[in-house]
Amino acid sequence: MNKVLIVQSLFGGIMMGAAYALLGIGFSLTWGVMKVIHISHATFGLLGAYLAYTLLQRFQIDPILSLALTVPLLFAVACLIYRFLIRPITRAREVIVSSMILTFGIAIILQNLILIVWSPDPRILNASYSGQVLVLGPLYFQYPRLIGFAMSVIGVLIITLFLKRTYTGKAVRAAWQSPDAAQMYGVNFGRISMLTFGIAVASAGAGGVGLAFLYSFDPNSHNLWLIYLFLVVILGGVGNVMGTFWAGQIIGLITGLAMAFLPYQWVNLITFGLLMIILLFRPQGLFRSEV
Amino acid sequence: MWQPVGLTLLLLGLFPWLNPPVYYISLLFTVFMYVTLATSWNLIGGYTGYLSFGHVAFFGLGAYTTAFLFNLLHLSPLLTILSSIPAGGAAALVAIIIGVPCLRLRGPYFAVITLCFAFVVELAVKNLSILGGADGLWLKSMDLPIEIARSILFEVMMVLMLIVVAASFLVGRSRFGAGLRAIKEDEEVAQTMAIDSARLKIGAFVLSALFTGAAGGIYAYYLAYIHPDIVFDINISILVVLMALFGGGGSWLGPVIGAVLLTLINEGLSTFVRAELARIIYGSLFIIVTIYMPNGIIDFFRKRR
Numbered sequence: 001m002n003k004v005l006i007v008q009s010l011f012g013g014i015m016m017g018a019a020y021a022l023l024g025i026g027f028s029l030t031w032g033v034m035k036v037i038h039i040s041h042a043t044f045g046l047l048g049a050y051l052a053y054t055l056l057q058r059f060q061i062d063p064i065l066s067l068a069l070t071v072p073l074l075f076a077v078a079c080l081i082y083r084f085l086i087r088p089i090t091r092a093r094e095v096i097v098s099s100m101i102l103t104f105g106i107a108i109i110l111q112n113l114i115l116i117v118w119s120p121d122p123r124i125l126n127a128s129y130s131g132q133v134l135v136l137g138p139l140y141f142q143y144p145r146l147i148g149f150a151m152s153v154i155g156v157l158i159i160t161l162f163l164k165r166t167y168t169g170k171a172v173r174a175a176w177q178s179p180d181a182a183q184m185y186g187v188n189f190g191r192i193s194m195l196t197f198g199i200a201v202a203s204a205g206a207g208g209v210g211l212a213f214l215y216s217f218d219p220n221s222h223n224l225w226l227i228y229l230f231l232v233v234i235l236g237g238v239g240n241v242m243g244t245f246w247a248g249q250i251i252g253l254i255t256g257l258a259m260a261f262l263p264y265q266w267v268n269l270i271t272f273g274l275l276m277i278i279l280l281f282r283p284q285g286l287f288r289s290e291v
Numbered sequence: 292m293w294q295p296v297g298l299t300l301l302l303l304g305l306f307p308w309l310n311p312p313v314y315y316i317s318l319l320f321t322v323f324m325y326v327t328l329a330t331s332w333n334l335i336g337g338y339t340g341y342l343s344f345g346h347v348a349f350f351g352l353g354a355y356t357t358a359f360l361f362n363l364l365h366l367s368p369l370l371t372i373l374s375s376i377p378a379g380g381a382a383a384l385v386a387i388i389i390g391v392p393c394l395r396l397r398g399p400y401f402a403v404i405t406l407c408f409a410f411v412v413e414l415a416v417k418n419l420s421i422l423g424g425a426d427g428l429w430l431k432s433m434d435l436p437i438e439i440a441r442s443i444l445f446e447v448m449m450v451l452m453l454i455v456v457a458a459s460f461l462v463g464r465s466r467f468g469a470g471l472r473a474i475k476e477d478e479e480v481a482q483t484m485a486i487d488s489a490r491l492k493i494g495a496f497v498l499s500a501l502f503t504g505a506a507g508g509i510y511a512y513y514l515a516y517i518h519p520d521i522v523f524d525i526n527i528s529i530l531v532v533l534m535a536l537f538g539g540g541g542s543w544l545g546p547v548i549g550a551v552l553l554t555l556i557n558e559g560l561s562t563f564v565r566a567e568l569a570r571i572i573y574g575s576l577f578i579i580v581t582i583y584m585p586n587g588i589i590d591f592f593r594k595r596r
Contacts, residue, residue: 037399088582096399097342098581101536104529105577112567112574223525227410230403269414272407279404280392 004138006260013256014249015145016214017232018152021248023207023225024232025159025241026200032239033176033196036086036099040107041204042225043114044074048205049212050114053123063125063209064151070209071202078201081106082194090193107222114219122218125209148213155206156245159199163241172196176239224268231275237285247286304449307442316445320513322554323448324506328527329534329546330452330459331502335495336532337540338468340475341394345405347528348412349500352385353378353507354522355416358428361512365431372447374512375505382504383497390496394489397478406528413523427518430511444513451509455502459543462498471495472541537580539587548589 027041048070055066085106089098129143163169174182175192183189211217211225232251236243254274258267307316328350335341356378393404417425435443462468470491473481482488511517530553538549556576560569584591 031399085578085582089585092585097536098585100342100399100402101533102578102581104533105574105581108574108577109571112570116567227407230406234400234403265414265418269411269418272410272414276404276407276411279396279400279407283396283400 006257008139009260010253010256011139011141012145012214013252013254013259015149015152015252016211016255017248017250017252018149018156018245019207019210019214019248020225020228020232020251021207021245022152022155022210023204024229024236024244024248025156026203026207027229028233028236028239028241028244029172029176029196030200031233033172034086034090034193035095036090036197037096037103038197038200039100039103039226040110041103041200042208042222042229043107043110044078044201045204045208045211045225046217046219046222047110047114048074048208049125049217050118050123051205052209052212053118053125056125056127063127063213064147067151067206067209070205074205075198075202078198079194081201082197086197087190087193111219111222118219120219122216123212124216125212144213148210151206151213152210155203155210156241159203160241162199168192168195227272227275231271231278234275234283235278235286237287240285240287243285243287250286300449300453304446307445310438313441316441318554318558320445320448321558322551323445323452324510325531325534325550325554326547327448327452327455327506328503328531329538329550330455330543331499331506332531333459333535333540333543333546334462334471334499335492336499337535337542337546338463338471338475339492339495341397341492341496342402342532343405343496343499344402344525344528344532345389345407345409346499346503346531347523347525348409349382349386349503350507350510350527351412351416351519351522352382353504354511354517355422355428356381356504357508357511358430358517359422361430362428372443375447375451375508378508378511379501379503379505382507383501386497386500387493390493390500394492394496406525409523409525409528413519413525416523417519423518425519427516427521430515430517441513444509448506448509448513451502451505456543456547458498458502459546462495463543467491467494533577536587537577539589541586542589545587545589549587552588 023042023045027038030036030038030041051070051073052063052066055061055069056063061069085102086099089095089102092098125144127144127147129147132143134141134143134146161169163173171182171187171192172195174185174187175189175196179189182192215221228251232244232247235250236245236247251271251274255267255271258270262270303319306319328346332343332346335343353375357374360374360377389408393401393408396404416422422428462471470481470486470488473484473486474488474491478488507522511522514521534549534553535546536549537553538547539545557569557573560572564572580588
């Protein structure tokens, strides 16, 4: 077995893991803070990727720069969805079940809108620097992948800093630890939930762009992304931001290793099998609970 | 009240022998199948509150067991009917193996692990050449005219549906069903009331898988060709969950109504508008139902009265 190939594959895995971490953090927060399992999370990530694609093809806006447009847009859309669709069900007794079905409906609608607008053909992000390669000894790294990786890491850092350093971020963490106590100390749970949902969906858009830098995507991609989201979020511990990031790295390394040795269809089998084993033996995740 | 129901069933049973267009036989067969699937899912998902998203795995296993046995043993046409028994049996066996560890998990964790289980089974079957792999399996057609074979399978599916609905009705009234409901309300409290929740859950799960597998077995005959993408299609799992919850998971009637309505709506929509638009309307339906009818449409109309 070629050693260079293995190392190359491991780096690929790490980059993939970072993108899934950025996509997964919002999923983890909505689950942890609001007890809402947001099935359409990955679909919003896919929408982010498609928006970046169109802005690049039509107006030659770099995918990173276009985030300045798409992130606020997704944030606004998410706030509306929260206000009119999610909030009515948060008082139900079985929030988790109803939220799964409701957001599954949103995922169906979004996926078919994407199909109508962008057709079923697979797409790739072809930025101006695509095709440029950084060579380090025997290893080589494509520029788009490096940029996607850097973007994902920075995105995770921004969200972490927001949660640790700002007053609003601390309110989100308080609401995650104990909604009742937080409310007694003057945290407006409804507003915090809306904010969490908005940030989650907006960061999903960025995560989708991160994944689009790595792989081609089509209107069905979000299904596989969703499985990886569950994997990363459960391994990292629900609501745990840094846990999600490290879980992304672990999954990335395992997938990278599997890709170096196995044909592609067995890689997914390993991923799903792994998720089952983790769920059976450590459903609370690998890491100590901490936002 | 039972006379119109009996009359309807009689008419439905006679229907395929009246030489109607194939489309309507096929539509009714699909309705029966989804009523069977939604009702069997409801035993674990609706009564017990354990949302399984992996039921398509049992459905597919049933289909593959039938196809495999049929090609291996060259059964005669009449024995075909019995083939749904090993199909259900195989699914039930797998349900015991997978259910014992998985049913310790609750809520979303159970939902996710069953979803994963469905993917793992599909990928495994796709990569096993003895089961036809990604080429699928052909079932030799019976030595009967196609209309008669189709009508026989129609009747078999209808009988299975009646058995499953009756079983669901009886379970709902029994001590077993009361135990399952107690688990749904509050599992800890149920356990302190000396309800052996682990055994009841396994019982409901295995019974549910048995019926689902049997339906898969009959479906394999009906199609005469099976492929992992068809019988392990994850959308079947999701559709079944939605049908049961759409109608109302707490009662035996809910999944029946939900399956009939959603199958007909789905069919009607895909006939009249383009597929993407049909699915958008379909998706909106889930949103409307969760917001305005959280306990299913049966409950919604019961309250109105």
